[in-house]
Amino acid sequence: MEVKIGVFLCDCGGSLKNIDFARVSRNLEELEDIAFVDTSHKLCLEDGRKAIASRILGQNINRVVIAACSPELCEHKFVRLLQELGFSPNLLSVANIREQCSWAHEGDVTAKALELIRMAINRTRLLQPVERTEVPVKKEVLVVGGGFSGMKSALELSRLGIQTTVVEREAVLGGKLWQDEGLYGFEASARKVLSSIREEVKGDENIEVLISAEIAGVEGYAGNFAVKINKGTDEFCRDFGAVIFTTGYKAETLPGYFRLSRGSKIISQQELIEILEAPAKLGRRPEVIGFILDAVDENSRLGSLCALNSALAAKDKLGSEVYVFCRNLKVDSEGAEKLYQVTRDRGVMFLKFEQKPQISVSDGRVKVEAKDILLGEDISVCCDFLVAEEKALPPEGTEGLSSILNVGVDSQGFCQDENVYLYPVDSERKGIFFVGACRGNLDIARVSIDVTSAVMSAYELLAPGRAIVEEGKVNVDGQKCRVCLSCIRACPHRAIRLVRENAEKWTARIYDLACDGCGICAAICPAKAIRFEGYTDEQILAELEAIGEERGGNNKIIAFCCENSAYLAADKAGRMRLHYPDNLRIIRVPCAGRVDIVHVLRAFEKGAAGVLVMGCQEGACQHLTGNIRAKERVNYTQDLLKEAGIDAGRVKVVNLGPDMAQKFVREVREMAEKIKEE
């Protein structure tokens, strides 16, 4: 079908005075497939939108190009308008002639504005519509781990009308909190609270409990997970819409530092609690009880909270002298500082050290020697009992689990990659959540919030019973696919699988609901079998076409800008009227990981003198590895350029946050200086 484009220019109330709109209009009207070029003062407001609507209904156009302020501000308005008119919103491009053109440069910018619009027109010619369809999702959640978090998750889901299955490795529900007592910080006994929760779970129709069971695999994708469960000798498969992991943590109760000779009076937290429950069993009241923190784990909130509670309890119930040795007391939890004050007021003594204390056995008691920095003196305390600091470790089997699930862990080995875009409870795989202790959040207040967050996220995904997706927006051409598995390995959201439908050829298949639209797969595919509508190679290269003058005679800088960071920084620079050279042309991409080697090389072929690939800070990519891949590709491209006799410094990766307008401008200016040198 013949392409017919309607072009709408907005001069922002007539304020974009450094663009000659009449000249732009005349120039564009001469292009073959342009049906008309309209100019407006306020395209985004009602009048402007009405004008667009009447043009669309009147003329027979099948593509729309709008040149106005940043798409970050206005695109959604036009998308909504097009949807209301029954016009596919995928057939629209917005050229940013305000924040990234008129506001960003001194002097006349008509030539740049014209080029930006032509870039948009070139891209728009090749745009294809994308259908929105419904994907059914299973309205059932699997909770892995039947401790406090697991049970609470199930109960909260049930209250929202969602069926849940809880899979618990042990023979009883309750987890670590049941084993160890101490709902640290609260009046009620943990076991009492847990018992009542357990009863609630048992009596809840929406909750199924499988004890002495483990999961062996999670296949599938958000809304449709197929989980293999092992219970005893049975192995069976069940389908779920979402999976919430609440596998808790493992405590090393007597880490090496605390292991002295047998029979020494070093006890675990649990043992102290048992003593406090039945002090009469001891016979003799312990005169001195000591706690050591920060000797084994420098960064534990839970350690501080437990010690504060236990120390207070020991003081109150046993009347002993209580000492707490610590380096930095962790009070960044609600109520912790107050608890600290109360504990001190009750006479518990806190001794701060810089060097770890020495512990030894002396006359059947445990001697703790440390330099108290407040007194500036060496202190020696002989304790009847010394309570060991626990070391919190990731729960048993985390490594295996993350490998089965194909998700990451953090730098301490706990579940859930550290990338901030996953906070609070998401994983790379949509529909799989990590809650509480297994992701390193050990204090009960934060754990409770994690539970509720995951419950809400799962509810949003599953409650409607179906999810709306853009069908095939990123899709694999089964015929071209060489089944090299590159995309499957590279997809950060694990949204691609190997399938073979109807006994036809094997191919990779992208699951729309799990796909987050980064384009890393499209860039990595060696057979060019993956098409990312809106950002296909052809569409990107078409934008580059509009830039070309003769090769080698040009001074343009192409900046591929990630929409989560650099594009926003560029807009901010425009708002702040930070000026930079006007030979910059920005191409917006969903992620720096979409940028391919051939895009950069073609940019140079089309006349660019420099190329910037700008994405998020390392470790902060919304798609986890996009900016790292961009960096590796650019490094490789630098070698390729060197081979071809071109200065490798003409292509550079820039990492920045969305607020870093100054850095954006600095990098552009630096590149502009560099290319001038030739």
Added chain:
Amino acid sequence: MIIAERKPLEEIRTMIAGYEKILVVGCGTCVTICWAGGEKEVGILSSQLRLASSREGKELSILEGVVERQCEKEMVIEELRDKVQDVEAILSMACGIGVQTVADLFEEKPVFPALNTTFMGMPEGEGVWTEKCGACGDCLLYWTGGICPVVRCAKGLLNGPCGGTRKGGKCEIDPEKDCAWVLIYRRLEKQGRLDLMRRYYQPKNYRAVKRPGRIEAVTA
């Protein structure tokens, strides 16, 4: 599958020097999978060549193409029959077999290899391929628990380790490599077939396959 690697650009440019219109053709099978000569790499190489030429003020026009399997005559003819008409030379990004297939079919056109065919291997992870098989024609994997000492032992030993194995089970010659015989021992141990280690393997007949190899299968 066959693993290949692209030649340095300088070498490639020397080959095509003097030609102003060439066809760069990739292969959609092995070399696509090992990221050496698929459609993507055809695009990259063509870009590089054009950039390098234009830097020197030289003319270079490139036609790009991909054959699904460059070692199948029918597929080559189908894909390239028209494309070769207007070009002066062909730069093939296939393995050595594909290059020769194209060269045989279009004898009047010079055909050059853009890749060095290196070994037969498999992917070890993303972007990493390792050699597994040496095409010796007399497969002894039965005896070695599925691990080939011909290729994976630096000395090609057939009867156990050389005695120079480093700590951690690493090869004496290449400390990055695992000693193949340690791997073989462990594998046979797992399978309870360690008795096979006692077998004395005669010196290998490296001429088990007459070179150049040729097989005539029975046509059913």
Added chain:
Amino acid sequence: MNESVVVIGGGIAGVTSALELANSGLKAYLVEREAAIGGQAASFCCKATDVCAKCSVCLVPQKLKEVTTHPQVSILPSSIVTGVSGEAGNFRVEVWQKPQYVSQEKCIACGLCVEVCPTEPKAIHSPCPEAIPYSYVIDESQCLRLRGEKCNLCREICPTNAIAFGHEPERQELDVGAIIVATGFEVFDAREVGSLGYGRLPNILTGLDLERLFARNGSLELPSNGEKPEKVAFVQCVGSRNENHGYCSQVCCKYAMRFARLIKYQNPDAEVTIFYIDLQTAGKGFAQFYEQCRVSIRFIRGVPVEILEGSSGRLELRFEDISKGKTSRETFDLVVLSVGMVPRKGSWDLARILGINLGDYGFFDTRSPIDSNKTNVDGIFLAGTCQGPKDIPDSIAHGIAAAQKARELLG
């Protein structure tokens, strides 16, 4: 049950709640006191060096954009809640909107008005660059017209008729099923500690000042003379862990360390010292960061009590170096006071209007530490720092949780 919710406060927690409510099929009204949403975090800066510092500030712009474009969310800017009646499932909320001299719906930020404004500095001007919505604002104290004089210049030139004077505050009534309070925090006013010289001596900034400085300039220069500081001190626990504020503000140690690393990254020769009581280093992904900090940053246990004017415009800190057991004086170019979070001054009024309790230190009170979204009133929930100090990820989580509670109530 009414299927809509009022969220009071458009900071990161309120915005998150509104989004989650909207995504779960409810309608959300986001009532925001200021002209723009985003709260405190919208003005913060990215603190990455060559790697992400996990400050989570980059999560904010996306959420703001999502909430402004979501069809199920209505944003009410320049608005406050003045009355509430009814009960869980059926509240009636009275909202007053300040006169919007510049209509946010019509302002296209063309800037023509600024060109004709006769005052200096201009009474009408662009908002800060991160403002959403990006609409121009009028400074009432500067504007001739609002001071009673005759002037219509901006109104006449505005191409979209977005400017109108003579507006009255507008009253609205919203019928909703639940209310989420997400009014956020204020930073401790460092002037209350006179001996630290904030506002009196040059080159003393608070943590908040530093955020805004970096967000605006991208680098650190001395406010007094624009030069690069070579010796920087961070003073922790200003306004936290004391008698009136007997809590830890949870964010200050981390932001101080992140800023310290950033300053050193931009100026490797600078010496940065952090004066602390107890370093709060717990939290996902922080252990490694802390290890790296120990290498390049000087940590001194002992918070300075006094900052004096030193020679040549520098600052002299008097402190006790507890590890060494002696008092000391040291000179610095720049001092950053790591101020903590305090409840907003309007909390008392809002608490009274809603009938909810305030806790010990003026933050809104909750039923239990493991149910920290619920207040003493059914149907009224808390999200974010208005309930107690939190960092950005915890505020987001708390906002999601508040939305869940509302969803649970409304069935």
